Amino acid sequence: MEEFQKELPKLAKDKHPENKKYFAKLKKKPPKDLDYTMQEIHDEEFERTDCLSCANCCKTTGPLFTNADIARISKHFKMKEHRFIAQYLHFDEDDHYVLKSVPCTFLADDNECMIYDVRPKACREYPHTDRKKFYQISDLTLKNVAICPAAYNIVEEMKKRIPK
Ligand code: SF4
Numbered sequence: 001m002e003e004f005q006k007e008l009p010k011l012a013k014d015k016h017p018e019n020k021k022y023f024a025k026l027k028k029k030p031p032k033d034l035d036y037t038m039q040e041i042h043d044e045e046f047e048r049t050d051c052l053s054c055a056n057c058c059k060t061t062g063p064l065f066t067n068a069d070i071a072r073i074s075k076h077f078k079m080k081e082h083r084f085i086a087q088y089l090h091f092d093e094d095d096h097y098v099l100k101s102v103p104c105t106f107l108a109d110d111n112e113c114m115i116y117d118v119r120p121k122a123c124r125e126y127p128h129t130d131r132k133k134f135y136q137i138s139d140l141t142l143k144n145v146a147i148c149p150a151a152y153n154i155v156e157e158m159k160k161r162i163p164k
């Protein structure tokens with residue numbers, strides 16, 4: 001996994017033109033069973049993937065924190081929301097609350113998430129490869145394949161199973 005993780009940015013860069021064309025075609029004519037096939041590919045990949053030996057998403061890119069995330073996590077820490085925000089978050093240029101720094105403050109040395117049960121929605125859903133109408137998030141996916149080994153494999157498998 002570590003070796004693959006290191007090579008991922010270059011692998012993703014090499015695949016970028018091909019992936020971009022693929023998603024453009026997919027968007028024009030998505031197959032009827034796309035959601036079903038994506039769920040299948042996603043589940044198969046995550047059966048093989050050990051996120052605890054990776055944590056690259058937590059190390060390199062932080063999640064957005066919704067108001068509901070902030071309320072839930074502050075409550076978990078028994079902190080006032082404004083204090084939680086002041087301590088851990090900042091407002092980015094797109095007006096989203098994000099972490100002040102990466103790797104994520106809540107990532108332990110053994111790659112466990114210290115707030116796993118109350119983690120942000122974005123963390124629970126990352127890398128979003130089982131999302132309905134997957135072609136709608138192709139720009140995000142094109143970025144995620146350079147960060148997430150599972151997302152990279154999922155897109156490679158998609159191109160085989162859903163040729164364009
Ligand atoms: S979701 Fe992707 S980047 Fe995050 S730990 Fe799992 S394999 Fe790694």
Ligand code: SF4
Binds near residue numbers: 057058062063107115
């Ligand atoms: S909150 Fe947990 S799952 Fe989300 S980025 Fe931080 S360590 Fe990773």
